[in-house]
Amino acid sequence: MNDFTQKELAYLNSQRLGHLTTLGADGMPHVVPVGFHYNLAIGTIDVGGRALGATREYRDVQRAHRVSLLVDDLESTNPWAPRGIEIRGTAEALPYGGESLGPGFSAELIRMYPRHIAEWGIETDGTEGARARSVLP
Numbered sequence: 431m432n433d434f435t436q437k438e439l440a441y442l443n444s445q446r447l448g449h450l451t452t453l454g455a456d457g458m459p460h461v462v463p464v465g466f467h468y469n470l471a472i473g474t475i476d477v478g479g480r481a482l483g484a485t486r487e488y489r490d491v492q493r494a495h496r497v498s499l500l501v502d503d504l505e506s507t508n509p510w511a512p513r514g515i516e517i518r519g520t521a522e523a524l525p526y527g528g529e530s531l532g533p534g535f536s537a538e539l540i541r542m543y544p545r546h547i548a549e550w551g552i553e554t555d556g557t558e559g560a561r562a563r564s565v566l567p
Contacts, residue, residue: 432473433544433565438515441501441552442468448501450477450540452490462487464540466499467531475499475517475542478528483538491523491540499542505551513551516560519544543567 434442450464464487466477477499482488491497502514521542528539548562 432470433547434468435553437552438547438549439468439470441513441515445501445503448477448499450487451498451500452487453494453496454486454490455493460486460490464499465531465535466501469541473544475519475544476527476531477521477540477542478531478535478538480534480536482528482536482540483523483525488523488538488540491521495520495522497521497540497542511551511555514549515552516546516548517542517544518546519565 446465447463448466449461451459451461454460464477464479466475469476497519499517500514502512505511505513519542521540524539524541526537528535528537544565546562546564548560550560553561
């Protein structure tokens with residue numbers, strides 16, 4: 431299942447770093463930079479890192495499954511052209527699979543299932559603001 435447009439997929443595949451937001455035990459958001467990969471075979475965002483299983487975000491996902499991933503950059507500064515994708519959804523913390531993301535990644539993996547996608551500057555020039563849509567499970 432592919433919930434992303436071809437332009438969104440090309441953008442995601444061109445990026446290496448995103449910002450994952452999880453919910454802490456106190457209900458407050460926790461944001462961290464992470465490596466990620468779009469898993470075309472099953473339509474998920476796979477998040478990994480070094481010693482991921484020992485991190486707060488991994489524990490947060492084990493407890494509360496709601497997450498958000500923000501991937502953004504500046505295509506140009508003149509003219510100013512920000513672009514990005516915000517993906518909200520649910521996630522599971524897996525004890526395996528992370529090493530497939532690249533050298534230095536630990537075995538643990540956070541697998542994210544998109545439920546809401548917002549993009550700006552990818553399908554259009556970005557002057558219209560973000561375009562958002564819900565994704566069926």
